[in-house]
Amino acid sequence: MDSGGTTRPGGRAARVREAVRQATIAELGEKGFDGLTVEGVAARAGVHKTTVYRRWGGVEGLAADALDLAGGEPWPVPDTGSIQGDLRALTRLVVAGFADPELGPVSTAFIAAAMRNAPTARALRAFFAGRHEQSAVLVTRAVERGELPAGTDPAEVVRIAVAPLYYRLFVSGEPVDGAIADRAADAALAAARAGILRASRAPDDPA
Template sequence: MQLELLLSAEPARPGDPNGRPGERPARPGGRTARVRAAVRAATLAELGEKGYQGLTVEAVAERSGVHKTTVYRRWGSVEGLIADALELASGEPWPVPDTGDLASDLRALTREVLAGFTDPEAGPVATAFVSAAVQNPAAARALHAFFAARHEQSAPVVRRAVARGELPADTDAAEVVRVAVAPLYYRLFVSGEPIDTAVADRAADAALAAARAGALRTAPPPAGSAAAGSPG
């Protein structure tokens, strides 16, 4: 997973300390876009070097070359900076694997998650966003929206497998992706256990086994059916 996989949010409203979405979207080009991109780049750089606790509007303004008054007027707070940086990154494309085999595709996805958090440059920034989400409701909303979007963007790898007949027709594609990556986040942010390629592959394989067994369907199978696990 590249850094962009962790980044998404609602656009910040100028002057809103909670980074809530604004009424007027930024223009896609021109000076407004350049200023926004510069502030976003500075926000990511500051997060990578200092973490969420060390992020300040003043430092972002100085680093971006944008006047502090402008930054406060448009973004309002550290939370507004985070939300807008995430929203911009959410629109950036990222490759979804298509090997023709679901096992390989899921392993590729989980290895991307591993790569994103162990990358010397992207890892600290990604970790800082998760830390911000733990401590700030606006950042938490942003991260939740990001994961929901990215899981859905990854879902085609599962839908293709359904079309190939690898999985039950009513498999919940986004849920398969969630189940595949969840063990990695547990180790990274809860248990602190070591994580490596073998762990990433095992998480992918477990999700695949659950999906093949019919455990990750969009609706539970009828009671007493073989897929429901009734005793035979």
Template sequence: MREAVLRATLGELAERGYQGLTVDGVAERSGVHKTTVYRRWTNADGLISDALEVSEREPWPLPDTGSLQGDLRAITRLVLTSFTDPESGPVASAFVAAAVQSGRAAEALHRFFAARHQQAAEVVRRAVERGELPADTDAEEVIRIAVAPVYYRLFITREPMTERDTARAADAAALAAREGLL
């Protein structure tokens, strides 16, 4: 039942966005009686929170190019792709929109990103082990610094973001880390 409801939640988000997400719509799409959905998830925020909780536990495909710069470039490209892909993009963007409008969704999105940053920090730890970075480098901060420009341009300024732009963001984070700034 939970899987059906969460799949339906993602489908509704993709088609209708956060504003169009309703418990009734999810219940109808999932085939689960709406009183059951209301009882377990209460409202759209509960559905979003649960979907993000499930997503945060899924492993993120980590690159292993053999260099910090290559790995960070791959990660920033992956972030861009997750928001611009015609299939996954609307859902990912709906999660961000929900977080702007709902404290509960914002907390769930924070936990989701914290888990992603922790997973992705492995590429920084490997760079430390290879001797590319100082031993006291804050691995999660390197990841945050690399991906921040992608989110800024996608959601704040709404500027176009290209692969060249993602490479530049990754390169800046790699340089700052090598210089011991992170």
């Protein structure tokens, strides 16, 4: 997928890419992935549809590129002074994001797209990897404060904390609220404190 040419940053290609990205996000928020069309994105972005087809190929490329760029945006990592407070704030942030009337439909559309096409699935994996890496500082700080065992896998703690929320949102359809978010955070914290979420070692590494 050609994501906008090789002209200098800030040039026309970069402006077109940003306009198309914003148009894609807006269209996803309003219409979902099923309603996303090249024509709709092109009209909203103010570019010709042949430009979109040439650079992004189709709706799959549009969704993947918008998600790829979204992954570079800063993530408001909590810093409450304790690992329990940080994890609870993180899980509540996830719940609030999906409940947001503007952000929620976009996030849901990205996940729906990832379930149906490989380019968006790859972009979604990269997006989550980036979010987990940014959030890992919560666990690193906790280890340094002595709240968690040395060797705790930071990204795995984050995954375990947010996984029940995504299960409820996209698999079981059960309700998700602040209490559920806190429970998920506390369960991940209990596992981390018990030493279950230590980073994996190679077979020949010393224990």
